[in-house]
Amino acid sequence: MRLSRYFLPTLKETPAEAQIVSHRLMLRAGMIRQASAGIYSWLPLGYKVLRNIERIVREEQDRAGAQELLMPTIQSAELWRESGRYEDYGKEMLRIRDRHDREMLYGPTNEELITEIFRAGARSYRDVPRILYHIQWKFRDEVRPRFGVMRGREFLMKDAYSFDLDYESAIRAYRIMFVSYLRTFARMGLKAVPMEAETGPIGGNLSHEFVVLADTGETELFCHRDLIDFDVMDRDIDYEGDLKPIVDEWTGQYARTDDMHDQATFEKEVPEDKRVHRRGIEVGHIFYFGTKYSEPLNAHVSTPDGESVPVHMGSYGIGVSRLVGGIIEASHDDNGIVWPDAVAPFQVGLVNLKPSDAACSQACDELYRKLRDAGIEVLYDDTHESPGAKFAQMDLIGLPWQLVVGPRGLKAGTVELKRRATGERHELSGDSALSRLAA
Amino acid sequence: MRLSRYFLPTLKETPAEAQIVSHRLMLRAGMIRQASAGIYSWLPLGYKVLRNIERIVREEQDRAGAQELLMPTIQSAELWRESGRYEDYGKEMLRIRDRHDREMLYGPTNEELITEIFRAGARSYRDVPRILYHIQWKFRDEVRPRFGVMRGREFLMKDAYSFDLDYESAIRAYRIMFVSYLRTFARMGLKAVPMEAETGPIGGNLSHEFVVLADTGETELFCHRDLIDFDVMDRDIDYEGDLKPIVDEWTGQYARTDDMHDQATFEKEVPEDKRVHRRGIEVGHIFYFGTKYSEPLNAHVSTPDGESVPVHMGSYGIGVSRLVGGIIEASHDDNGIVWPDAVAPFQVGLVNLKPSDAACSQACDELYRKLRDAGIEVLYDDTHESPGAKFAQMDLIGLPWQLVVGPRGLKAGTVELKRRATGERHELSGDSALSRLAA
Structure with a gap:
């Protein structure tokens, strides 16, 4: 969604x-x-x-x-x-x-x-x-x-x-x-x-x-x-x-x-x-x-x-x-x-940090499609709010995973995967993030 | 069930x-x-x-x-x-x-x-x-x-x-x-x-x-x-x-x-x-x-x-x-x-014509298990009612398929598959019936 x-x-x-x-x-x-x-x-x-x-x-x-x-x-x-x-x-x-x-x-x-x-x-x-x-x-x-x-x-x-x-x-x-x-x-x-x-x-x-x-x-x-x-x-x-x-x-x-x-x-x-x-x-x-x-x-x-x-x-x-x-x-x-996985409304919140950036949006669109193809329910934040507002809203609604995509990370070939319950964050490639989420 | x-x-x-x-x-x-x-x-x-x-x-x-x-x-x-x-x-x-x-x-x-x-x-x-x-x-x-x-x-x-x-x-x-x-x-x-x-x-x-x-x-x-x-x-x-x-x-x-x-x-x-x-x-x-x-x-x-x-x-x-x-x-x-397949309460009614017959019940139990393993919803008539009463009840509740198993057919290696909508009946092996229902 x-x-x-x-x-x-x-x-x-x-x-x-x-x-x-x-x-x-x-x-x-x-x-x-x-x-x-x-x-x-x-x-x-x-x-x-x-x-x-x-x-x-x-x-x-x-x-x-x-x-x-x-x-x-x-x-x-x-x-x-x-x-x-x-x-x-x-x-x-x-x-x-x-x-x-x-x-x-x-x-x-x-x-x-x-x-x-x-x-x-x-x-x-x-x-x-x-x-x-x-x-x-x-x-x-x-x-x-x-x-x-x-x-x-x-x-x-x-x-x-x-x-x-x-x-x-x-x-x-x-x-x-x-x-x-x-x-x-x-x-x-x-x-x-x-x-x-x-x-x-x-x-x-x-x-x-x-x-x-x-x-x-x-x-x-x-x-x-x-x-x-x-x-x-x-x-x-x-x-x-x-x-x-x-x-x-x-x-x-x-x-x-x-x-x-x-x-x-x-x-x-x-x-x-x-x-x-x-x-x-x-x-x-x-x-x-x-x-x-x-x-x-x-x-x-x-x-x-x-x-x-x-x-x-x-x-x-x-x-x-x-x-x-x-x-x-x-x-x-x-x-x-902090939703337990079994009852969470979506498993993943996908955060596009800069929708005005074509490369960033393209990467997000692709992750969104792949996650859905893998049968994972995703809430995709494609809005133009500030990064701070997006993070606060994602934490508030408590989806188990946040997948954060921004232009800077993309240049280095990485996205950030955050576990809501622990706050743990990992920088990893989009594909690694996908396989971890699909596991 | x-x-x-x-x-x-x-x-x-x-x-x-x-x-x-x-x-x-x-x-x-x-x-x-x-x-x-x-x-x-x-x-x-x-x-x-x-x-x-x-x-x-x-x-x-x-x-x-x-x-x-x-x-x-x-x-x-x-x-x-x-x-x-x-x-x-x-x-x-x-x-x-x-x-x-x-x-x-x-x-x-x-x-x-x-x-x-x-x-x-x-x-x-x-x-x-x-x-x-x-x-x-x-x-x-x-x-x-x-x-x-x-x-x-x-x-x-x-x-x-x-x-x-x-x-x-x-x-x-x-x-x-x-x-x-x-x-x-x-x-x-x-x-x-x-x-x-x-x-x-x-x-x-x-x-x-x-x-x-x-x-x-x-x-x-x-x-x-x-x-x-x-x-x-x-x-x-x-x-x-x-x-x-x-x-x-x-x-x-x-x-x-x-x-x-x-x-x-x-x-x-x-x-x-x-x-x-x-x-x-x-x-x-x-x-x-x-x-x-x-x-x-x-x-x-x-x-x-x-x-x-x-x-x-x-x-x-x-x-x-x-x-x-x-x-x-x-x-x-x-x-x-006569339920359309998409809304039927069960896809198949499995009729055991003689539950007191060990071979008949064993064949039925096995078909029941296999159908369920194939993800097919089955209502299994394992009661001691008469065959006539069983057929009438199955027709009344209108499941799309009836799979009828009796001692006489089993001796010949067959069961009977009936399509509720048309009344068409086929004598076939249990395995053929299963593969037709799973199709």
């Missing part, structure tokens, strides 16, 4: 309303724009990141055997009355009346609707186990939306739901999602630690939050330092195999959010030099809740013996839009964002 | 509420399920088709130089007051009050919001031309939603918006979208004919509808038969080049929807044997409307002379979810759906 044609409205000044660094940087980098309180438009640069994150989430759900569908944003209130949750949700639920005065709502979550879908489509033990998921916009009418996409009102979430014949099978599904979450976050360059957590309005009796460490997070956490030092979970997984050892490894040490924290247990179980008390950002939350929805909503299947039993369910959420902010909180410096 | 694990709740009976064939077939094939009136959940099979269509639309928008972003579903009423359309939309607009009693709405279209985004991010002639698009769910509170996804209340639409300095440049954008629409629909195996159309509540003075011929369509059309006989538009296009000849070719003959139809002109311009009076389904609609929104909303840029002028705009819609129904209306037979 040529920057001269790209819709990238970066800001020079820091917007006063943004309290945390990810919100400030997303506004400054032209990634989002507020449409109304807690509701954002995703501009081209931001939307590319959101879609990269969504793709990783989807790939890992599919790999774990979950099946994608899509439920609508607008739901009927009726189903929520069946489950008894219509009143529970209070003012956070956006309630709507349509033209026929029917009560509707903008789904804040989908346990009711997916249970209804499953009960209509499943009859027997042959129809389980299943894990169904969707990636859809949700709405929670927060009283004070803040922190940009971290606590917005309209937000993108992946929610999966598991359906099993009995407890043992349901725990298998729980472990599959647990492990797939470790992989999902690791692929984004994040260290997310699973914490025992309260189940809240979802209900149930087994739940883990996946929390990324960040001082600006809203979640307070207490855990054993070893969990933080664990290797991220990027190895291949056989989801048909026994996942208990992996889950046990990650749940064998004290790790709780403040809701569940017990100081005496913490001090008893964790040696003083291993106690970690930090803040973090919740990016995923998984629940096993048994028959809490399948009973009132009558989602039964028949067993091999012909008995009709309510299915055991769990639900598994990932905050897809929140992750964009979470990754920035975990990966930035004074000059701007 | 193994059918024994797939969530595919097909129906044996035809649902009474479905009046048109696409609605009936989508329900029967387990593609969708109604959540409430005019609002559907997309089950795994249906969602795969929807995503395939969405991908084609996205690829063709990107190819034409449009840039993707995403605007939220919930908008503030304020902007719509600025443009003067808040009252115009009547009861079709889903109006909402949030917890602070602020007036919101579920966007039925996005001219206002995109204009606001553009005015905030653009300053001068250097910031045009731009075409921005998004693919997002919309809501129109139809008084009588019907025909399944063809006239639902919550529906997925691609809407693009162009921003130009003057009329000439805006017409270039209009032509770019016009031609990209021809390509987009052709890639889906559809013949969509552009018709002069009324502009309706979008406003403006230049507009074409793209209409797929189908007797069940809600649009009445009159056109010259040559347009229907034109080759579909699947050749490569240089979007930087002159597109006027292509547009002229497609607009040179009488082609109007009933709103714009004039019988006298029709009879004067079209010889009697070339007059076509048919019904069709509107799948795309493009508009040039000049400064209708940029003036009231103050979306100005400065010219090279320093003058401040309102930008010229157009908008360009494709009914993404409607297309799923539209394609079925155009491509089905008595036994079910």
Whole structure:
């Protein structure tokens, strides 16, 4: 993409309303724009990141055997009355009346609707186990939306739901999602630690939050330092195999959010030099809740013996839009964002220092073509801004690599390749730069 | 995907509420399920088709130089007051009050919001031309939603918006979208004919509808038969080049929807044997409307002379979810759906006629593995249903190829390959079948 044609409205000044660094940087980098309180438009640069994150989430759900569908944003209130949750949700639920005065709502979550879908489509033990998921916009009418996409009102979430014949099978599904979450976050360059957590309005009796460490997070956490030092979970997984050892490894040490924290247990179980008390950002939350929805909503299947039993369910959420902010909180410096390669909107920023110089522009055009031919996504700064402004903007938007081409270097046969994360720079030939980037 | 694990709740009976064939077939094939009136959940099979269509639309928008972003579903009423359309939309607009009693709405279209985004991010002639698009769910509170996804209340639409300095440049954008629409629909195996159309509540003075011929369509059309006989538009296009000849070719003959139809002109311009009076389904609609929104909303840029002028705009819609129904209306037979290859949920249905036979299952497992290794999406019927039920279900869901494996054929060293569209069957070796499918 040529920057001269790209819709990238970066800001020079820091917007006063943004309290945390990810919100400030997303506004400054032209990634989002507020449409109304807690509701954002995703501009081209931001939307590319959101879609990269969504793709990783989807790939890992599919790999774990979950099946994608899509439920609508607008739901009927009726189903929520069946489950008894219509009143529970209070003012956070956006309630709507349509033209026929029917009560509707903008789904804040989908346990009711997916249970209804499953009960209509499943009859027997042959129809389980299943894990169904969707990636859809949700709405929670927060009283004070803040922190940009971290606590917005309209937000993108992946929610999966598991359906099993009995407890043992349901725990298998729980472990599959647990492990797939470790992989999902690791692929984004994040260290997310699973914490025992309260189940809240979802209900149930087994739940883990996946929390990324960040001082600006809203979640307070207490855990054993070893969990933080664990290797991220990027190895291949056989989801048909026994996942208990992996889950046990990650749940064998004290790790709780403040809701569940017990100081005496913490001090008893964790040696003083291993106690970690930090803040973090919740990016995923998984629940096993048994028959809490399948009973009132009558989602039964028949067993091999012909008995009709309510299915055991769990639900598994990932905050897809929140992750964009979470990754920035975990990966930035004074000059701007530092995107992990896997989610970066472009891999390379190609900077033409002097577009008025024919040789310089020709060299840039050729590098641009070759990079694209190699399947590398490039943002090509072919504008007439000053070199200083170009460098500052490239650092701000945080592409992993900057390839800088100027008349002086070209005379010596070199271009400059800079790694955004480390600031390391190398002078090398255009071809060497290309082969390093294509590696 | 193994059918024994797939969530595919097909129906044996035809649902009474479905009046048109696409609605009936989508329900029967387990593609969708109604959540409430005019609002559907997309089950795994249906969602795969929807995503395939969405991908084609996205690829063709990107190819034409449009840039993707995403605007939220919930908008503030304020902007719509600025443009003067808040009252115009009547009861079709889903109006909402949030917890602070602020007036919101579920966007039925996005001219206002995109204009606001553009005015905030653009300053001068250097910031045009731009075409921005998004693919997002919309809501129109139809008084009588019907025909399944063809006239639902919550529906997925691609809407693009162009921003130009003057009329000439805006017409270039209009032509770019016009031609990209021809390509987009052709890639889906559809013949969509552009018709002069009324502009309706979008406003403006230049507009074409793209209409797929189908007797069940809600649009009445009159056109010259040559347009229907034109080759579909699947050749490569240089979007930087002159597109006027292509547009002229497609607009040179009488082609109007009933709103714009004039019988006298029709009879004067079209010889009697070339007059076509048919019904069709509107799948795309493009508009040039000049400064209708940029003036009231103050979306100005400065010219090279320093003058401040309102930008010229157009908008360009494709009914993404409607297309799923539209394609079925155009491509089905008595036994079910006949998917064009480009949008099919799986390319191949692999039918194991006797899973209890070890040799048969081994052959199927191997074909399944090899097809997947070749990057081909396969639905593998490994269930214990009767052969008749398996054939009927495969025909119903309409995958382009059926690969049928039974013990009798295996003894002779053959499998059967059936093309869904034509019913043609070939007995051939497993390897020959693989190489034909991988071609």
